[in-house]
Amino acid sequence: MPKRKTKHSKKTSRTKVIKVVEKKSDDILQDDKNLQENVALREENTAEKVAESLLKAEEEKFEGKLEEGSDVLDGGSEKMDDSPEKGLEDNPRESEISRESEIEGQKNEIGNERADLLKKKASATAQLEKQLKKDRKKIKRKSKRAGDKDKSETRVPLWTKIVIIVLSLIIVLMISVAIFGYMLLSHTANVFKGNPMDILIGTELARDENNLTNVLIFGTSEDAEGHGGGLLTDSILVASIDQDKKTSKIFSIPRDLWVNYTVPGGDAMNCVVGTQGKINATYMCALSEYKNNKDQASRYFARKISEITGLSLHYYVALDWSALRTVVDELGGIDVDVYADDENGIHDTCQHLDLPQGMNYGLDGDKALKLARARNAGCDNGGDFGLSRSNFDREINQQRIFNAIKNKAFSMGLLTKPTKVIRLIDSLGNNVKTNITMAEVRTLIDVATNLEGEVQSIPTVDQFGVGRIGVQSVVLPRGASVYNMSSLFNYGDFQRYLRKTLLN
Known part of the structure; x- marks a missing residue:
């Protein structure tokens, strides 16, 4: 179951x-x-x-x-x-x-x-x-x-990009010019005349009927302590520039040339040294007449040089010993082909100078100044040699120093380097004066940059003779006689020689 x-x-x-x-x-x-x-x-x-x-x-x-x-x-x-x-x-x-x-x-x-x-x-x-x-x-x-x-x-069109790039470049250029202009202006106010902002404009340099721009260059020793003749113009040169041919030439006026201190069309000049004398005292007399106004004194001196040369002198440049020394040192030294009429070179006891004949490389400011002053004046019991014609030989070396400065400045591209130009001008300080305006500086730099070849020296030794007036040894126009007063101030032959040489 x-x-x-x-x-x-x-x-x-x-x-x-x-x-x-x-x-x-x-x-x-x-x-x-x-x-x-x-x-x-x-x-x-x-x-x-x-x-x-x-x-x-x-x-x-x-x-x-x-x-x-x-x-x-x-x-x-x-x-x-x-x-x-x-x-x-x-x-x-x-x-x-x-x-x-x-x-x-x-x-x-x-x-x-x-x-x-x-x-x-x-x-x-x-x-x-x-x-x-x-x-x-x-x-x-x-x-x-x-x-x-x-x-x-x-997507930006190509033409728009091009316009943007061009405008950007223009803006950058304008800013650069403004910065350079500001830096330059802040350092050149003591040297050049006129409104500082005019340097951004640019004005053509003055010319004569032969298309030449002529500049008087003279030097004093007023910055040298203890020098009795500090206001005497021991260096007198004229530079002539052909802007179309892009060439320049230079020549000297003997400092011991006998002149009448009054200029044509001017009031009689009553100088402390008299109404007549050596040309190197003209500037000093004008300073006294114009109450130490250096610009007016320089312009008066230029009128006297125009009377002698027959040239319109548009500008002047006044400098002292310190200016020459500073310029040469700022350039790092200059290479000068030293003139000497002795194969052993120059031995000058007054300037404590010994230089071999021919090219001397890397002369510093101190040696360049000594060479510009050396004329075998016979200090320290004599023994000088190399400059037997005294001031005439000195003028040749002064012209060669000027040419060496120009060559060195161009070789290092000084005028294309704003910072170097500013530093050089700033270093000159009050040692240089000129009537060149701010508006002309830009053109002057362009002209100087485009000059071709060497500055050609015009020999003037043969255009003058020597003589004595009283106890002074003086320079006279060629063919003039101390016994014929009218011949002492006859510069016709010299003027024709200059015109022919400058225009060729």
Whole structure:
């Protein structure tokens, strides 16, 4: 006789079925949760949200069915509890089989629904990924089209670029000129005349009827302490520039030339040394007459030189010993072809100078100044040699020093280096005076930069003679006689010689 199942065994069996179903349900819910998390990671737009809503609806539907299944099981259990014990005792085997069949059917139904749900989720995920790829491609294409459009809209035409570059260069150039002008002006106010801002304009240099610009250059020793003749102009040169031919020439006026201190058309000059005398005292006399006004005295001196040379002297440059020494040192020394009429060179006791004849390289400012002053005056018991014609030989070396300065300045490109020009002008300080204006400086630099070749020296020794007036040894125009006063101031031959030499 088969063992009869008790109420407790029935209940245990039902509990096992419920646990199996719940476990299966939990597994399905966990799988669903993982699937939702994977799908959520791919959400980027509205299509993702739609898919999520779809999946959520399916889950709710599935959970509803699970609850229905659970209710069915609970109902079956209740029926089993409520059925008469007799019925169970009469058909125990059939009841068990019926319950197992029902449980198995529910398992199959749950498995099928779970498989359908997984298929639907997989299909939804595939559709979502496909839609995401399409959306990314669309966004990429739109971004590319927008970028191309921005590039085309921001592309600058070639002519606009050219205009911008040209304007930028002009602005940089203007700023550079302004800076250079300011630096130059702050250092040149003591040297050049006129409004400092005029240097930015540029004015043509004055010329005579022969297209020549003539400059008087004279030197004094007024900066030398203890020198009795500090206001005497012991160096007198005239530089003539032909701007069209780009050439320059230079010659000297003897410092001992006998002159009348009054200039043509001017009031009588009553100098402390008299109305006549050596030309090197003219500047000193004018300073006294014009109450120490150096500009007026220099212009008066230029008028006297014009009377002698027959040239219109447009400008003057007055400098002292310190200026020459400073310029040479700032240039780093100069190379001078020293003139001497003795093959052993120059020996000058007054200047304590010994130099060989010919090219002397790297003369510093001190030696250049001594050479400019040396004339074999015979100090320290004599023994001098090399400059037997005294001042006439000195003038030759002064011209060669001038030429050496010009060559050195050009070789080092001084005029094209603003900082060096500023430093040189600044170092000169009050040792240089001129009537060249600020508006003419720019043109002067351009003219000087474009000069070709050497500064040609014009010999003047043969245009003069020597004589004595009283106790003084003086220089006279060639053919003049101390016994014929009118001949002493006749410069006609000298003027014709200069005109011919300058114009050739």
